[in-house]
Amino acid sequence: MAYLELRDIKKSYYLGSQEFPVLKGINLSFEQGEFVSILGESGGGKTTLMNIIGGLDSSYTGDVVLNGNSLRHDTNKQLDAYRRQTIGFIFQNFNLISHLTVLQNVMVSLEMTTLSHKEQDPRQRITGSGGLKRTH
Template sequence: MAYLQLVDIKKTYHVDNQDFKVLKGINLSFERGEFVSILGESGGGKTTLMNIIAGLDSDYSGDVLIEGKSLKHDTTKQLDEYRRSTIGFIFQSFNLISHLTVRENVLVSLEMTTLSHKQQLERADELLDKVGLADHKN
């Protein structure tokens, strides 16, 4: 079974009494640890799809499954935990906090976890090493 599965994801925006179908039945599977890029033209639905995967948008048809469990049944608290500890993505136009180091920018998101400060520092260093930025952390 895939770690993350998208099953017949459809999304339509309603603007001025018109329907704009953005996602028209997306079916994808991702394995744990897999690195994925989603590319496409402007307005093609990339951000919409990412918001659905991240649990930020629940107004769609189809299903998002994590280890076979639907996100649709999760409470707000469960979705917050999912976003905090399970899913992560980088937007095309990302914004770093310019007065912070690379390590400090990574620590911003880790401050929302239950990790101790020492564990946060260790995790930040581990993540930066994993993506080849350990030499640039300061």
């Protein structure tokens, strides 16, 4: 059984009464730790699919299944935990907060976890030649 499965995912947008289908029965499976790229033309549904996988969009048909359990009926709090602890995204556009430094942007997400400040510290260090290092 796959770690994450998409089962017959369908999504349409509407302009007035006119339907514009974007996702037309997507079936995918992912193994734990697998690195996946989603490529396609502009307007092809990549962001829509990522929003569904990430639990940000619930207005679709089909099912997203994690470890054999559907995410369909998860509460907002459960979906927040799923996004925080289970799934990660690297966006084409960085979505950084422009008035914060790179380190401060990293800290924003770390502060939303259950990690203590001591546990957060090693995670915010990027070491090596030319890398970033936190200064106290």
